Amino acid sequence: MTNQNNNPIRKWNAGAIVGVLFTSCSVYYFVKSFEYPYRNRFGVGPGLFPRWVSLLAIVAGVVYTLVSIFKDKFTVGDTFPHGKELLNVLTTILAILVFVLIVKQTGFLVASVLLLFVLFIRPYPVWKALLYAIIVSAIVFAIFKIGFSVPIPVNRWGF
Amino acid sequence: MVEAFSSLYEGILIAITPENILYCFIGCMVGMLVGVLPGIGPSEATALLIPLSYGLDSVTAIIMLCGIYYGGMYGGTITSVLINTPGEAASVITCLDGYPLAMQGRAGVALKVAAVGSFVGGISSTFGLALLGPAVADFALSFGPSELFALLVFGMSTVIGLMGKSLIRGLIAVCIGLSLALVGMDPISGTIRYGFGIRELVSGLDVVTLSMGLFGLSEILVGMENLSVAGKATAINSSKLLPEEVRPTVMSIIRGSFLGFFMGLIPGTSSAVPALISYSMEKNLSKHPEKFGTGVPEGVAGPETANNSYVGGAMIPLFTLGIPCSPTIAILMGAFMMHGMTPGPTLFITNPDVIWGTIASMFVGNIILLILNLPLAGMWAKLADVPSKLLYPVVLIVAMMGAYTVDNSVFGIVVMLISGVIGYALKKLDIPLAPTILVFVLADMMEQNLLQSLKINSGIGGLFKSTTALVLLIASVVVITFSLIAELKNKKSALLTHDE
Amino acid sequence: MKRVFSIFLVLSLFLAPLAFAEDAAAKFPEREIRIIVPYDAGGASDMTSRIIATGLEAALKGTVLVENRSGGSGSVGMTYARESAADGHTICYIPVELVMQKILGISDLVPEDFAFIGRLTEVPAALTVKSDDDRFNSVDDFIKYAQANPGKVTVGNSGTGSIWHIAATRLEEETQTQFNHIPYDGAAPAVTSLMGGHIDAVTVNPGEVLAGVEAGKLKVLALMTEERDTVSFADIPTLKESGIDVVIGGWGAMGVPKDTPQAVVDKLSAALEQAASTEEFKKFIAERGMIVHYMDAASATEFIDEQAVFFNDMLSNMDLD
Numbered sequence A: 001m002t003n004q005n006n007n008p009i010r011k012w013n014a015g016a017i018v019g020v021l022f023t024s025c026s027v028y029y030f031v032k033s034f035e036y037p038y039r040n041r042f043g044v045g046p047g048l049f050p051r052w053v054s055l056l057a058i059v060a061g062v063v064y065t066l067v068s069i070f071k072d073k074f075t076v077g078d079t080f081p082h083g084k085e086l087l088n089v090l091t092t093i094l095a096i097l098v099f100v101l102i103v104k105q106t107g108f109l110v111a112s113v114l115l116l117f118v119l120f121i122r123p124y125p126v127w128k129a130l131l132y133a134i135i136v137s138a139i140v141f142a143i144f145k146i147g148f149s150v151p152i153p154v155n156r157w158g159f
Numbered sequence B: 001m002v003e004a005f006s007s008l009y010e011g012i013l014i015a016i017t018p019e020n021i022l023y024c025f026i027g028c029m030v031g032m033l034v035g036v037l038p039g040i041g042p043s044e045a046t047a048l049l050i051p052l053s054y055g056l057d058s059v060t061a062i063i064m065l066c067g068i069y070y071g072g073m074y075g076g077t078i079t080s081v082l083i084n085t086p087g088e089a090a091s092v093i094t095c096l097d098g099y100p101l102a103m104q105g106r107a108g109v110a111l112k113v114a115a116v117g118s119f120v121g122g123i124s125s126t127f128g129l130a131l132l133g134p135a136v137a138d139f140a141l142s143f144g145p146s147e148l149f150a151l152l153v154f155g156m157s158t159v160i161g162l163m164g165k166s167l168i169r170g171l172i173a174v175c176i177g178l179s180l181a182l183v184g185m186d187p188i189s190g191t192i193r194y195g196f197g198i199r200e201l202v203s204g205l206d207v208v209t210l211s212m213g214l215f216g217l218s219e220i221l222v223g224m225e226n227l228s229v230a231g232k233a234t235a236i237n238s239s240k241l242l243p244e245e246v247r248p249t250v251m252s253i254i255r256g257s258f259l260g261f262f263m264g265l266i267p268g269t270s271s272a273v274p275a276l277i278s279y280s281m282e283k284n285l286s287k288h289p290e291k292f293g294t295g296v297p298e299g300v301a302g303p304e305t306a307n308n309s310y311v312g313g314a315m316i317p318l319f320t321l322g323i324p325c326s327p328t329i330a331i332l333m334g335a336f337m338m339h340g341m342t343p344g345p346t347l348f349i350t351n352p353d354v355i356w357g358t359i360a361s362m363f364v365g366n367i368i369l370l371i372l373n374l375p376l377a378g379m380w381a382k383l384a385d386v387p388s389k390l391l392y393p394v395v396l397i398v399a400m401m402g403a404y405t406v407d408n409s410v411f412g413i414v415v416m417l418i419s420g421v422i423g424y425a426l427k428k429l430d431i432p433l434a435p436t437i438l439v440f441v442l443a444d445m446m447e448q449n450l451l452q453s454l455k456i457n458s459g460i461g462g463l464f465k466s467t468t469a470l471v472l473l474i475a476s477v478v479v480i481t482f483s484l485i486a487e488l489k490n491k492k493s494a495l496l497t498h499d500e
Numbered sequence C: 001m002k003r004v005f006s007i008f009l010v011l012s013l014f015l016a017p018l019a020f021a022e023d024a025a026a027k028f029p030e031r032e033i034r035i036i037v038p039y040d041a042g043g044a045s046d047m048t049s050r051i052i053a054t055g056l057e058a059a060l061k062g063t064v065l066v067e068n069r070s071g072g073s074g075s076v077g078m079t080y081a082r083e084s085a086a087d088g089h090t091i092c093y094i095p096v097e098l099v100m101q102k103i104l105g106i107s108d109l110v111p112e113d114f115a116f117i118g119r120l121t122e123v124p125a126a127l128t129v130k131s132d133d134d135r136f137n138s139v140d141d142f143i144k145y146a147q148a149n150p151g152k153v154t155v156g157n158s159g160t161g162s163i164w165h166i167a168a169t170r171l172e173e174e175t176q177t178q179f180n181h182i183p184y185d186g187a188a189p190a191v192t193s194l195m196g197g198h199i200d201a202v203t204v205n206p207g208e209v210l211a212g213v214e215a216g217k218l219k220v221l222a223l224m225t226e227e228r229d230t231v232s233f234a235d236i237p238t239l240k241e242s243g244i245d246v247v248i249g250g251w252g253a254m255g256v257p258k259d260t261p262q263a264v265v266d267k268l269s270a271a272l273e274q275a276a277s278t279e280e281f282k283k284f285i286a287e288r289g290m291i292v293h294y295m296d297a298a299s300a301t302e303f304i305d306e307q308a309v310f311f312n313d314m315l316s317n318m319d320l321d
Helices: A014-033 A048-070 A084-120 A126-147 B002-015 B018-036 B042-053 B058-083 B089-103 B107-141 B145-162 B167-182 B207-224 B243-265 B272-285 B297-321 B327-338 B345-350 B352-385 B388-407 B411-428 B434-456 B461-465 B467-490 C002-019 C021-027 C044-060 C072-083 C096-100 C139-148 C163-175 C187-195 C206-214 C262-276 C279-287 C297-317
Strands: C033-037 C064-068 C090-095 C114-124 C126-130 C154-157 C180-183 C218-223 C249-257 C291-295
Touching (some): A014 A048, A048 B167, A084 B388, A126 B388, B018 B352, B042 B327, B089 B297, B089 B434, B167 B411, B207 B388, B207 B434, B272 B297, B272 B434, B297 B327, B345 B352, B461 B467, C044 C090, C072 C096, C072 C249, C090 C114, C114 C262, C126 C139, C126 C187, C126 C206, C139 C163, C154 C187, C163 C249, C163 C297, C249 C297, C262 C291, C279 C291
Parallel strands (some): C033 C064, C033 C090, C154 C180
Antiparallel strands (some): C090 C249, C114 C249, C114 C291
C-alpha cells in the first residue's frame, strides 16, 4: 500500500483530470443555460448571467487544463491521499452519507451514535468509542432539541 | 446634538438598571455560546431566541435580543479562528488569518485582537448612531440599484487580492462561486435555474451550509487523514502581539470602524461586505502584503472591527426610517414589532426611552462582551489543544446539526457534505476557498441590482448617470488593474505556481 | 410460555404508540407550533403573523414561533408548509399570491393543498410617491403624466406576479397607461428605493409606507379600496373618487396541510378566532392600513376558491410585464 509505483493512477496528471472535469461541468452549465431566455418581456432574462458565467468557466477550465499539462504538472499521487489516509477520509464521508440516509428512520440519537462510533473506533478502544459516542450524542441532542426547540428527527420511540 | 446627549443620558440610566444589565448579560452570554456552535451565526442565534423575550418588558426584551446578536458575532469569531469554520459569511474573512494564527499557537492573539477590535467597532458605531443618526440616514437612501451594483462590483474587485499565488486557480474559484450563486430563482422573472427539480434548490443554496462544508468539513476531512498526529498546536500558546504588529493592528481597527459604520448605512448589504473590503484595504496598505493569509493580526482585527461597527451603522436606517438593511436587522425589527413598536421616526417620539435605552445598552453589551472575551481568549485558545481524534468528530456532529437547523431538513447536511468534499478537493489542489464563498455571496445581490438598474433606466446608462456608481466602478477597475500588476510582479511564474 | 410472553411484550412496545394517535387532538399542541411566513421579516405578512402568534400562544397555551422562508413570490414558504407533517404544528400564513401560483407558472400550489383555518385581514393597495415630487400632487397628476410618458414611470412592487404588481397593472388597464414595473425582493426594498428617489412610485400596502410618510419622505396619493380608510389614512382619497374603478388588494389567511385531522383543524380555528378578536390585534392591524376582516374556516375556504376563479380569469386576460 505504501509503494507508490504500484498504482498507475497515482502517476496521472491531477491538474489535467480536474481541469477536464471542471471544463465539462462548465460546458454542461453552458448548454443548460440555453433553456433560459436571454431576453424576455421584462428586459434582461434569466439566461444572461448563466451564459456568460459558464463561458468564463469554460475558458478558465481550458486554461487550467493546458497549464497543468504543459507548465506545472502535479500527479494524483502527490496531491491526493492514498492508502490508510484515503481510507479514513472515505470512511468519514461514507459515515456522513449513511447518517443522512437513516436519520429520518432511526432518529437523530441513534444515527449520531452510529456516526460517532465509526469515527471514534480507530483511535480509541471499542468500549471508549461507544461511550464517547453516546455521551456526545446525548449532549448535542439535549442542546438542540431541549435548549433550542429545534425539531430534530426522532424515531417512532420519540428519540 | 445637545438633545441627543441628554436623551443618551436618559437612555444610559435605563440601560444600567440591574434588571436590564442582567438581561443584557444573559443575552450576550447566550449569544456567544450559540455563536460558538459552528454553523449558527448571529442571525440564527437571534431568531432562535426571540421566544425567550416574550415575557419580558419591551425595553428589556430588545436589550436582550441585541445582546444575543452581538454575542453571536463574538462567538462566531471563535469557531473561525480555532477550527476554520465560519458561522456566517463575514466570519469567512476572519478564518483567513485567524486560523493560521491558531496553527502557530497564537490563537490567543487572534481572539484578543478580534475582541478588542469588535469592541472598538461596536462602541464607535454606537456613538455614531447616537450622535449622527438622522443626518446620515439620507446618505443611506442615495444608494439605489445602480449604486449598490457598483458597490458590489467594487467588493468583487477586491476579491482579486485574495486569490493568492495563482491567478488561474483564483479564477476557477471565482467561477465555482458564480456557478453556485446561479442556482435558484432568477431575481426578476422568478424562473428557476439549475434546480434539477429539487424543491430545496428553488431559492438557491444557503451560504451557511455552503461555507460550513467548504471550510469546516473540508478541514475535518483533512484532519481525519491522520488522526494520530497530535492536533495542531505547537508548544507556544501565547496571546501577545509582537511589537511590530501593534501599529498596523491599531490602524486597521481605526479604519475598520469607519468602514463598517458607513457600510452599515447602505441598505441591501450584509456584514460580509465591510469585512471583505477591510481585509483588502489592510492588505493593500500593508508593508508586507504577501504575509496576509499566513497569520497577520491586522488581517483579523480590521475585518472584525468592520463587521461589528456595521451593526451600529445598520441600526440607523432601522431607527430613523424603519428600513432593515440586512436580514438580521430585519429579525430585530420583527422583535420590535412583536412588542408593539414599529421602528421608524415616530418611535423616537412615542417611545424615546426604548430607542435610547437600546442604544445605551449597546454600549453596555459591548463592555460586557469585552470583559467576557478578553480574559477568556486564552481559555478558548486552549480548546485547540483538545486531541483532534476527539475534537473533529464532535465538531462534525455539531456542525451537521447546525446545517440541519438552517431549514430544518437533512438537505442542509447533504449540501454541507457535497461542498465539504468539493472543498477538500480544492484544498488539495491549492485552489483558494475564500474567493468562492465571497463571490457566491456577492453575485446574487449583484445580479438582482444590475437587472433592476437595467430595467429602471432601460439600459446600462443608469450606472453612468449616478456619480456614486461611476466613482465606484472606476475604483473597481483601478483596484483590479493594480492587483493584477502586483500579482504579476510578485512572482516569477505568475500564472501557475505549485507548492512552494 | 416465557417466549410467547416476551414476544408479546416486544410487540406491544411497537404498538403502544398507536394507541395514542387517537388522543392527538386532545393533546394538541404537543410541542411548539411554527407559523411559516413566506416572506422576509418586516413585511405585512410577517407583522400580522407575529401578532397572531402571541394571540395563539394565549389561546392554545403553547409556544408559537414564527419562521420566515421567503422566495419565489411566496412559493418557497408555502411549498415547505404543504410538505410538512399534517399534525397541526406547522401553520402557514397564506397570502393572496397562493391563488396566482399556478396560472403565473411559479409553482404547482393550489388552494386544495391546504385546509384553511381562517382569514384574518384584507390588505389594500395604495399608490405612493415621494413627498417632494412636484410632478405628482394628486392621482390625476400621476395618471396624466403617465399617459404623456408611456413606459417611463417606474413603479416598484414586491416581486413579479405579486399582488402589488397586479394592482399596478390593473391601474394601467383602467387608465390606458403603461408603467415600467421594477420588481424587488419584498415591499420594504421597493419602499426604500422610492425614498431614495430611484423609482417614481410604489403600489404596495399603506402599512409598508407608513414609516416613510411619518418621516415626511413619502405621500400616499390614493388607496385602492371601496371606501376611505378611517384610521391612519383618513384624508387619502380612493381611486374610485377620481373615477378610476380599481379596487384591489391582498388578504392574509392561515392554513395547514390538507390532511391535518379535522379535530386539530377545529382547535386551531377556534384559537385563531380568539387571537384575531383581541383589541391588540385589531389596533395593530388598523394602524398599519390593513383591515381586520375575520372569516372562519368554512367561509375562508369558500372565499379563497372564489378568489382563485377571479384571479384566474383576470390573469389569463391580463398582459403582465
